Amino acid sequence: MAKTAVLGAGSWGTAFSLVLADAGNDVHLWGRRAEVCEAINETQENPEYLPGIELPAAVKASDDPALVLADAERVVLAVPSQQLRPNLEAWAHHLRDDAVLVSLMKGVELGTHLRMSEVIAELAGAGPERIAVVTGPNLAREIALREPAASVVACADEHVAQDLQRWCHTPMFRPYTNTDVVGCELGGTTKNVIALAVGVADGLGYGDNAKASVITRGLAETARLGMAMGADPMTLAGLAGMGDLVATCSSPLSRNRTFGEKLGRGMTVDEIVASTRQVAEGVKSSDSISELAHAHGVDMPIVEHVAALIRGESSPKEMVASLVARAPKPEIH
Ligand SMILES: NC(=O)c1ccc[n+]([C@@H]2O[C@H](COP(=O)([O-])OP(=O)(O)OC[C@H]3O[C@@H](n4cnc5c(N)ncnc54)[C@H](O)[C@@H]3O)[C@@H](O)[C@H]2O)c1
Numbered sequence: 001m002a003k004t005a006v007l008g009a010g011s012w013g014t015a016f017s018l019v020l021a022d023a024g025n026d027v028h029l030w031g032r033r034a035e036v037c038e039a040i041n042e043t044q045e046n047p048e049y050l051p052g053i054e055l056p057a058a059v060k061a062s063d064d065p066a067l068v069l070a071d072a073e074r075v076v077l078a079v080p081s082q083q084l085r086p087n088l089e090a091w092a093h094h095l096r097d098d099a100v101l102v103s104l105m106k107g108v109e110l111g112t113h114l115r116m117s118e119v120i121a122e123l124a125g126a127g128p129e130r131i132a133v134v135t136g137p138n139l140a141r142e143i144a145l146r147e148p149a150a151s152v153v154a155c156a157d158e159h160v161a162q163d164l165q166r167w168c169h170t171p172m173f174r175p176y177t178n179t180d181v182v183g184c185e186l187g188g189t190t191k192n193v194i195a196l197a198v199g200v201a202d203g204l205g206y207g208d209n210a211k212a213s214v215i216t217r218g219l220a221e222t223a224r225l226g227m228a229m230g231a232d233p234m235t236l237a238g239l240a241g242m243g244d245l246v247a248t249c250s251s252p253l254s255r256n257r258t259f260g261e262k263l264g265r266g267m268t269v270d271e272i273v274a275s276t277r278q279v280a281e282g283v284k285s286s287d288s289i290s291e292l293a294h295a296h297g298v299d300m301p302i303v304e305h306v307a308a309l310i311r312g313e314s315s316p317k318e319m320v321a322s323l324v325a326r327a328p329k330p331e332i333h
């Protein structure tokens, strides 16, 4: 098995380490805080992000990136999207020249509008055959509880995607391959913003019609942006698109949907951010995706309305009223 490093001991970095260990790999997990790493090593549990779940003995944690990255052939990146650049700048000189870099992150960088694989390419100087993405309907806690789920391993090089598919396939985690990295990343990122909108509808007390309408029109927005950026629309009908959108918009475990629900109930962005350590990526990606859509001449009204809500330019009720009152149009296109 290839020597594997996972950078980021939050919910998903830790849960994916468990998947990799279940698939037969020894996993070296980097955590930012020494006390979290010590707890993982001493108790085989990440009490902060996955309390009550026993991690396999093959997962060892450290807060020293040089140690974790030494000779790692596969490097999994699982920090919050807006924190990837400063971290990878510091880690880049520890990376092997032939290491395959796997992003678990679902975000678009503020300012540059780069997808995570593009930030990795820029900072690590890696070609597309060394950069992959794992994405899909994969709520960390369900995966860590070994409930069944499917996912997508995307890499421009199909053979690399197949290698990685074998590397993380377990009896309960079923990865599919895809060479459409753009579509997979956009699906995973945009669904976070759509889940914020669904959460707002939940918080306002609306029912399943509202939820289904936002999910479906959200998928239409995602597909429009994807096609403008060269994605295969079938990717967005798959696990990385519709699959993740449905899971995230339906689940009480989703941080993005829950964040939106709290907004809908009247909490402010600052109050919600202060109430949790966990990242709801859509809060920041709403602006970067909105700007990306403008740059590509794509209309994304739900994303734009969520971005305006997050900036404090409208209230939840105004957001809903404004979306429903938009000029009538045909459903397709
Ligand atoms: N949690 C899930 O169910 C899930 C599933 C699929 C994908 N993802 C994606 O994985 C990525 C990581 O999410 P997560 O769920 O593990 O987040 P999390 O909020 O559970 O944990 C975030 C981790 O990042 C660390 N961190 C915070 N600020 C940092 C900084 N400045 N530098 C380095 N590390 C920092 C925290 O200490 C923590 O270990 C996100 O892009 C998320 O969208 C999450």
Ligand SMILES: O=P(O)(O)OC[C@H](O)CO
Binding pocket: 106, 136, 137, 138, 139, 140, 192, 195, 244, 247, 248, 253, 254, 255, 256, 257, 279, 280, 281
């Ligand atoms: O908890 P969320 O909203 O960040 O969603 C987690 C995963 O992305 C679901 O696939």
